[in-house]
Amino acid sequence: MEVSTKPILTEDLDVKPSQGKTSVLKALRNNKVAYGSFWFLVVIHAVVFLGPLFWTTDPDTLQDAGSLASWSLQHPFGTDDLSRDVFARMLHGGRVTLIVGLAAMLFSLLIGTVVGACAGFFGKVVESILMRITEAMMAIPTFFFILVALTVLGTSPAMVILVIALAGWMEIARVVYGETLKWKEYEFVEAANASGATPFRILTKYIIPQIVPSIIVSGTLTIAAAILTESAISYLGLGIQAPTATWGNMLQNSQQYIWTAPVLGVLPGVAITIVVLAYNFLGDGLRDALDPKFVKK
């Protein structure tokens, strides 16, 4: 009987820990779309974060070219309705959007990992309380929650990040919870307990490192969702407020000029779409690359 309660997990354990990030990239190389997405994202992030060092035009200053000017050498994407340089706004707006996405993802990961790992590891009352909270959060319509929370808490960048994170940690918690349940059954975890390790040590040194691949995958998919959410709430006017540019509020701003200056809407729209798509492709690719049991259809 004690034999059957222990899962037979031997083949799983032949993880080669010496394989670092390089081998993950190598595994990713077989999946062309995901590999392409990875490099595309590297380029986008480099352009958005380093670009303003070279393109020094201020995104909030009114330009001499006038409003809704067409493209020129001085203003490659023209100017917007208030005669600000669209290229500079795309760069700075991208910065804000991507930082909000990354920060919200990190915060979601933190909450999700702590909740999931504690629920899975401690079980009993802790598990009941934490997982019921998680399920309750999942039952609340995300968008409704975000709109109400932002209306109450205000729309400063920190609040936007916090609220997006609070709306997006549940999936991660469930993934980490499931993985923790699986890993805590391994004998090496019991052996750590038999050695006198504290629960904190067992969680941080024995269980969570095994879950890191799953966390990376969830994190990648969470960034995509966070960027999309930030754009959506900006579009509704509850996101980060003007004059600070984000891709979302640039999109909102462009509505009334959709026939006169379509480029104002197309640029941020396309940017959001391809970045979110690329993150999704990368996430899917990573899941395949990190999970050998995942059979491609």
Added chain:
Amino acid sequence: MNQELKNSPIEPSEPLLKIENLKKYFPIKGGGYFKGNKKVVKAVDGVSFEIYRGETLGLVGESGCGKSTLGRNILRLQEPTEGRVFFKENDILAYRSHEMRKLRRQMQIIYQDPFSSLNPRFTVGEIIGEMFDIHGVAKGAEKEKKVKEMIELVGLDPSRYHSYPHEFSGGQRQRVGIARALALNPEFVVADEPVSALDVSVQSQVINLLMKLKEELGLTMLFIAHGLNVVRHISDRVGVMYLGRIVELSETDNIFDYPAHPYTAALLSTVPEADPRLKKERIVLKGEVPSPANPPSGCHFRTRCPLATERCANERPELAEVRDNHFAACHYPLEKGQTLKEAITSLEQSRQPVTQ
């Protein structure tokens, strides 16, 4: 009496470990939230025995009889449902969790599966070094030196300090597991089927290593196994378990030469003899091991026992001394030298005369 004790191969001077009426019941899932009659699996059902300082107590039984559960409960890796465990006369089940963690350096466990019992993301040095870190015994270069000594002690090359478990074979991994368990020089070790997962050729190497280390380090060991010959080789005393209870307990030779419990006798008859000319009577037990969720009344073995009577169904036999230092839980224990076959015949004869 004293004289006699001193001459016996094991010195029952003082028990290092004393287990009293230990029970571990697992609740069975299902039955719905609101049903009162919760069923349980009685994995360990009232077990009492002592382990003396310096001895190796072998524990045998079929898979599912609760022997591994017993080992884990003694170390409090699972919480017993009932009973008491005394380690050096202290009731360790009353210990708080931080006291228990401190005590763990004195009592260790060696696992059956050399694959799942080692953290795949730790090097061998880290796996063994964890023991020193957790108990704050040694750090840095001193720790590395001590870990390398341990690696060498179990017969591995200390230069493999930075190797990962997947770079080793099963037998080598088991040596790493042994090194981890013995790193802080514990007094008591539970070896939970330490060789069942290994090739036969490797088994004997690991057994010999364990015996050598036991001698050198003065270990007290609870050796759990299902292979009888392995247990015979390594144990001073042997306990036989059946469905959560100890049915027989005595010195190794007593158990193997003169079993008193019919189950032990049947179990022993399955051991293949090296000499083909020695013909042995093989006793095949009828039926299967009953479910521990619904064990038979009285003696758990009675449904398969050729000697069972009505008394066995009504009365639970307690572990009692049937001969000198030989304990069995049976209403009709075999006499010294009596085979099960003979016991069956004599039982039938004793029934016959009434009708004739």
